[in-house]
């Protein structure tokens with residue numbers, strides 16, 4: 001469970017190599033679903049599956065997965081909401097006894 005969580009949100013930037021054939025179907029399905037959602041998001045009125053707020057047509061968004069079942073999609077999520085969960089999961093997985101808040 002904990003080990004797979006690192007791979008929950010693959011980023012296109014982090015995947016320069018072609019996907020193995022076992023994962024291509026997933027990618028195609030994701031692409032198709034994302035495309036169909038993109039039309040709805042572009043029209044406006046689609047709510048983020050995480051925070052419930054409207055997703056602006058001009059705002060970056062991700063097609064969010066179910067946290068527990070990666071074969072399911074929650075629907076569009078604000079990118080910031082989706083990535084915030086990734087950060088949260090990674091923080092939860094990496095043992096970090098001394099965590100300092102950093103000023104940016």
Ligand SMILES: [Zn+2]
Pocket residue numbers: 048049050051052053077078081
């Ligand atoms: Zn959101």
